Amino acid sequence: xxxxxxxxxxxxxxxxxxxxxxxxxxxxxxxxxxxxxxxxxxxxxxxxxxxxxxxxxxxxxxxxxxxxxxxxxxxxxxxxxxxxxxxxxxxxxxxxxxxxxxxxxxxxxxxxxxxxxxxxxxxxxxxxxxxxxxxxxxxxxxxxxxxxxxxxxxxxxxxxxxxxxxxxxxxxxxxxxxxxxxxxxxxx
Amino acid sequence: xxxxxxxxxxxxxxxxxxxxxxxxxxxxxxxxxxxxxxxxxxxxxxxxxxxxxxxxxxxxxxxxxxxxxxxxxxxxxxxxxxxxxxxxxxxxxxxxxxxxxxxxxxxxxxxxxxxxxxxx
Numbered sequence: 001x002x003x004x005x006x007x008x009x010x011x012x013x014x015x016x017x018x019x020x021x022x023x024x025x026x027x028x029x030x031x032x033x034x035x036x037x038x039x040x041x042x043x044x045x046x047x048x049x050x051x052x053x054x055x056x057x058x059x060x061x062x063x064x065x066x067x068x069x070x071x072x073x074x075x076x077x078x079x080x081x082x083x084x085x086x087x088x089x090x091x092x093x094x095x096x097x098x099x100x101x102x103x104x105x106x107x108x109x110x111x112x113x114x115x116x117x118x119x120x121x122x123x124x125x126x127x128x129x130x131x132x133x134x135x136x137x138x139x140x141x142x143x144x145x146x147x148x149x150x151x152x153x154x155x156x157x158x159x160x161x162x163x164x165x166x167x168x169x170x171x172x173x174x175x176x177x178x179x180x181x182x183x184x185x186x187x188x
Numbered sequence: 189x190x191x192x193x194x195x196x197x198x199x200x201x202x203x204x205x206x207x208x209x210x211x212x213x214x215x216x217x218x219x220x221x222x223x224x225x226x227x228x229x230x231x232x233x234x235x236x237x238x239x240x241x242x243x244x245x246x247x248x249x250x251x252x253x254x255x256x257x258x259x260x261x262x263x264x265x266x267x268x269x270x271x272x273x274x275x276x277x278x279x280x281x282x283x284x285x286x287x288x289x290x291x292x293x294x295x296x297x298x299x300x301x302x303x304x305x306x307x308x
Contacts, residue, residue: 009193009196013196016200016203020203020207023207024210027210027214030214031214031217039221039225041221041222041225041226041228041229042225044229045225045228045229048229048234052234068245110266110269110270111262111266112261112262112265112266120265122265122266122269122270124270148234149234149235149238149270149271150238151238151239151241151242151263152242153242153245153246153259175254175255175258176246176252176255176258176259177258177259177262178242178246178258178259178262178263178266179262179266180266180267180270180271182270
């Protein structure tokens with residue numbers, strides 16, 4: 001064994017210092033990319049804003065003249081799920097560049113029923129959903145979905161197709177009613 | 189008495205304390221922004237705006253008092269069931285010949301909001 005032992009402590013200190021410096025660099029580099037719980041809320045908020053804006057666009061009347069009804073109100077009065085599906089998907093998923101986004105949705109309508117066993121209760125019926133959503137509406141459970149909604153005012157009897165707009169509804173006299181369009185949105 | 193290496197021991201203490209301090213800061217950084225983001229997400233901004241828009245539309249386009257009452261009751265019922273919020277829409281208060289005040293009350297247990305919207 002070599003007899004010169006005077007440098008041992010310095011060597012240990014050198015190793016300790018190196019480790020400390022490495023640890024510091026690791027911490028500094030990492031802190032800039034820590035994915036905090038707050039960040040997931042930011043994503044949710046962005047999705048909520050996109051959904052609310054899309055619904056609001058659809059619920060803006062094209063013209064103030066005439067009956068002042070928005071495209072959204074017309075689609076629901078005519079039970080035109082395909083038109084809603086198409087235009088809502090386009091507004092949600094269009095973005096600059098070639099590839100569209102992949103936001104999925106499931107849309108329901110809540111209204112006050114005026115007929116049958118559920119009279120004066122609030123019913124929710126499924127309206128339509130996107131391609132990769134659960135077939136009869138609702139959620140599978142794995143989606144990280146946000147909820148957006150939009151109030152609409154409509155005539156509950158369609159004088160063009162002679163049909164009631166909502167399933168639980170009697171009579172054929174038209175009245176102005178308020179309903180809530182509710183949409184679940186998630187990225188798939 | 190052997191008093192060599194005192195500086196090294198002292199530096200060891202300094203370095204270990206500063207590491208501990210850095211660890212505390214790193215620990216705090218994981219929860220930063222959570223309460224803020226939650227507060228923003230939970231605040232029912234669009235719900236309140238939606239009620240106001242629907243109410244003003246019903247008063248602007250359709251003057252029939254019956255329709256307005258229907259719409260008001262629908263909004264109160266549906267929001268209680270679907271949005272967990274108590275909404276009361278009171279009868280408009282006349283200011284003068286031109287303007288009316290439309291009082292709206294909103295409460296979902298966390299956020300309470302009252303407004304009187306001045307409108308023709």
